[in-house]
Amino acid sequence: MPIITYELPNGTAREVDVPIGQSVMDGAVRNNLPGVVAECGGSCSCATCHVHVVSGGDQFADVTPEERDLLDFLEGVAPSSRLSCQLIVTDACDGVRIAVADNEH
Amino acid sequence: MNSVAVIGAGHGGVAIAGMLRQRGYRERIDLYGAETNHPYHRPPLSKKFAQDPLPQWLRPQAFYAEQGIGLRLGERVTSIDPGTGAIETGGLAGRYEHIVLATGARPRRLPLPGAELSGVLHLRTVDDALALRAQVGAGQRLVVIGGGYVGLEVAIAAREQLTEVVVLEREPRVLNRVASKQLSEFVTGFHRAQGVVIREKADVVEVVGRDGRVRSVRLADGTTVPCDAVLIGVGAVPREELAVAAGLRCDAGIVVDGAARTSAARILAVGDATRRPVGRRGDMLRLESIPSANEQASQAAATILGEPARAEHEVPWFWSDQADVKIKIAGVLSGDVVSSVVRGNAEARRFSVFHLDNADTVVAVESVSAPADFMAGKSLIARRTRVDPTRLADQRTSLRDIVPAALSRANQKRAYADHHL
Numbered sequence: 001m002p003i004i005t006y007e008l009p010n011g012t013a014r015e016v017d018v019p020i021g022q023s024v025m026d027g028a029v030r031n032n033l034p035g036v037v038a039e040c041g042g043s044c045s046c047a048t049c050h051v052h053v054v055s056g057g058d059q060f061a062d063v064t065p066e067e068r069d070l071l072d073f074l075e076g077v078a079p080s081s082r083l084s085c086q087l088i089v090t091d092a093c094d095g096v097r098i099a100v101a102d103n104e105h
Numbered sequence: 106m107n108s109v110a111v112i113g114a115g116h117g118g119v120a121i122a123g124m125l126r127q128r129g130y131r132e133r134i135d136l137y138g139a140e141t142n143h144p145y146h147r148p149p150l151s152k153k154f155a156q157d158p159l160p161q162w163l164r165p166q167a168f169y170a171e172q173g174i175g176l177r178l179g180e181r182v183t184s185i186d187p188g189t190g191a192i193e194t195g196g197l198a199g200r201y202e203h204i205v206l207a208t209g210a211r212p213r214r215l216p217l218p219g220a221e222l223s224g225v226l227h228l229r230t231v232d233d234a235l236a237l238r239a240q241v242g243a244g245q246r247l248v249v250i251g252g253g254y255v256g257l258e259v260a261i262a263a264r265e266q267l268t269e270v271v272v273l274e275r276e277p278r279v280l281n282r283v284a285s286k287q288l289s290e291f292v293t294g295f296h297r298a299q300g301v302v303i304r305e306k307a308d309v310v311e312v313v314g315r316d317g318r319v320r321s322v323r324l325a326d327g328t329t330v331p332c333d334a335v336l337i338g339v340g341a342v343p344r345e346e347l348a349v350a351a352g353l354r355c356d357a358g359i360v361v362d363g364a365a366r367t368s369a370a371r372i373l374a375v376g377d378a379t380r381r382p383v384g385r386r387g388d389m390l391r392l393e394s395i396p397s398a399n400e401q402a403s404q405a406a407a408t409i410l411g412e413p414a415r416a417e418h419e420v421p422w423f424w425s426d427q428a429d430v431k432i433k434i435a436g437v438l439s440g441d442v443v444s445s446v447v448r449g450n451a452e453a454r455r456f457s458v459f460h461l462d463n464a465d466t467v468v469a470v471e472s473v474s475a476p477a478d479f480m481a482g483k484s485l486i487a488r489r490t491r492v493d494p495t496r497l498a499d500q501r502t503s504l505r506d507i508v509p510a511a512l513s514r515a516n517q518k519r520a521y522a523d524h525h526l
Contacts, residue, residue: 030165032172034127039396041146041161045424045431046396047480066476073480073508 002094007054009035009102018089024098025049025084035100042085047071052080053087056096060087076101107132109409110192110199112182112347113207114138116147116395117376119163120402121205126172128406135175135199137182137192142231148395151258152426154234155241155266185351187369203409206348206359206367206374210341210393215250219312224319224334228255229341240334243267248322248332250309252279254425256338257292260301261427271330272296273307273322285438287458288471291451295430341393343378356380358391364414365405373408375401383421383437390437394423420486422479430454433479436469436486446494449475457482465491481508 001017004027008014018027028036028049037048047070053060063071063082071081084098109125111118114136122136138144145160153159169176180194190201212227214220226236240247241263249256249263252274260270272279278289293303308325312335321331343358354360354368358380365373365381376398383390400419407414422435441462449456457478460469466489470482481504485492490509496502 030168032123032127032168037399039399040424041148043426045426045433045476046422069475069477070480072477073484073504075484 002089002091002096004089004093005095005097006033007097007099008033009100018093020089020091022089023085024051024087024089024096027089028084028100033100035102036084038085044070044083044085047074047083049084050074050076050101051082051084051087052078052099052101053082054080054097054099056093057082059090059092059096107203108199108201109134109203109205110190110201111136111205111207112185112192113209113344113376113378114140114144114176114178115207115209115376115398116163117209117398117402118205118207119144120399121207121375121405122169122174123164123172124402124406125409126174128410128412130406130410132202133175134173135177135201136169137177137180137194137198139179139181140230141179143176143178145231148424148426150231150234151228151255152262154228154238154259155262159234159238160231182347185347185372187351187353187372190371202371204372205365205405206372206378207376207398208344208347208378210343210377212337213340213342215309215337215339217309217312219314219319220337222312222314222319223317224314225312226334226336228259228336228338237263237334237336241266241268245269245334246332247271248273248330248335249338250322250335251338251340252276252281252303252305253283253338253340254280256336257296258425258427259336259338261296261299264296264299264301265428269302270300271302271304271332273309273324273330274303274305275308277305279303279305283438284434285445285458285460285471287445287447287451288432288473291454291456291473292427292432294451295427295454299428341377343380343391345378348372348374348378356389360389361401363387363404364408365401366408373405375405383419384439388437388439392421392423392437394421396422418487420483422483429474431474431476432472433476434469434471435479435483436460436467438469441468444494446497448478448498448500449473459485459492459497461492461494465494467492477504484508 004018006014016027039048040046144163184193192198246269249272280289311323313321321329323329345355348359359374361379361381377393380391425432442460443463444461446459455474457472457475467485472479
């Protein structure tokens with residue numbers, strides 16, 4: 001299973017096995033990682049699963065217009081920003097590094 | 106010994122249990138749920154009840170044991186003791202330092218003759234959703250009593266299954282109390298274009314049946330609407346019984362403060378069961394939404410951990426997906442609203458309505474398949490930015506020119522402190 005590394009708001013990092021076909025958000029939620037709130041359950045509706053892709057971003061599908069619209073006005077948005085519910089893990093994702101934004105507001 | 110009992114395994118209950126562990130709470134957490142199902146997502150019950158998988162689990166089933174959360178399914182709490190922290194589920198289940206009530210709400214019943222007939226449904230649980238699933242499809246006729254969000258979501262989902270659907274709304278427009286006229290009008294037009302029949306000022310006085318099964322509903326004007334099933338969707342009533350019995354202050358909802366505290370020291374409450382202060386004025390509202398339940402779960406976690414309440418400004422928000430139309434609403438439509446600005450194109454099903462106060466500050470925004478407008482609106486509401494209504498209405502003016510670029514976190518905190526302290 002691909003290992004995704006999550007850099008957390010408190011400065012520590014967690015390595016997580018995320019099954020192929022699940023999203024980076026799923027990996028955070030199932031491991032109860034702080035910072036990924038995922039209020040809409042992964043339907044690209046809320047932007048509370050905001051992350052920054054530190055490395056390996058080209059392994060994921062490009063930003064869709066709807067994702068872009070949600071990201072553009074998000075506090076703390078940066079060029080590396082993605083909604084983690086849209087980042088679907090494939091077998092090429094081993095070693096991808098994600099920094100979790102603090103999404104609680 | 107420090108310990109937490111969470112009563113209710115819906116969105117609020119699962120959120121507080123998970124957040125406590127995220128934030129380093131190491132003591133005992135028990136999560137009580139009256140249903141035997143693992144905790145599940147509630148929004149799909151009205152939007153995707155005809156599709157599998159249903160239910161969709163809120164967390165993988167292994168999550169609770171992995172996080173050291175004692176999941177006690179099928180255990181209905183019958184009383185709580187604010188003095189001793191004892192919880193009973195028919196006998197003594199445990200004694201806890203903190204109790205969090207997350208009991209949610211139940212569908213409001215209508216005192217209609219015939220409401221007890223077979224085929225008359227309400228919607229709150231996954232069992233309800235599966236019963237509803239059995240009543241939709243080609244050749245089936247469904248009456249929905251109530252043009253609120255749940256009724257409309259069910260209506261459009263049932264229509265997608267080729268059901269003949271009639272929505273009966275008592276008020277002059279659907280979403281009468283919760284949406285603007287512009288949004289009501291759009292939603293009504295959209296539903297009708299999909300073949301949903303919507304009748305306004307339609308007051309149902311009787312459910313008529315034969316052989317114990319519903320056959321039609323009768324309206325105050327004497328007309329009848331034949332049907333095979335009826336969904337009653339006229340709102341939800343907070344489940345405050347445990348709180349009332351324990352002597353907690355309730356007012357059509359368990360009354361809590363901005364830190365999720367009830368009137369009893371060891372008892373907190375979150376979610377649809379509560380009434381809480383919202384916004385700068387602290388208006389006491391019962392907000393029925395997942396973002397609101399999550400916000401309160403965060404407040405409750407801070408209280409239990411002895412952390413200061415977060416000083417950041419919450420913007421309440423809510424979503425309703427109806428077929429491929431994605432409605433997102435931020436802020437609360439209050440008496441402060443004096444004008445509205447429409448941006449976008451209702452015919453193209455992509456627009457938003459910004460609601461302004463008398464200082465041209467955005468108080469609320471309703472967006473239809475316009476996520477940028479929604480996110481910009483949330484930012485404008487939080488920062489109380491004065492807007493130029495003409496520019497806001499003009500799609501040639503980019504929202505980026507209206508909403509200041511995001512501040513760095515350090516500057517956000519400074520700006521908030523300067524403004525509010």
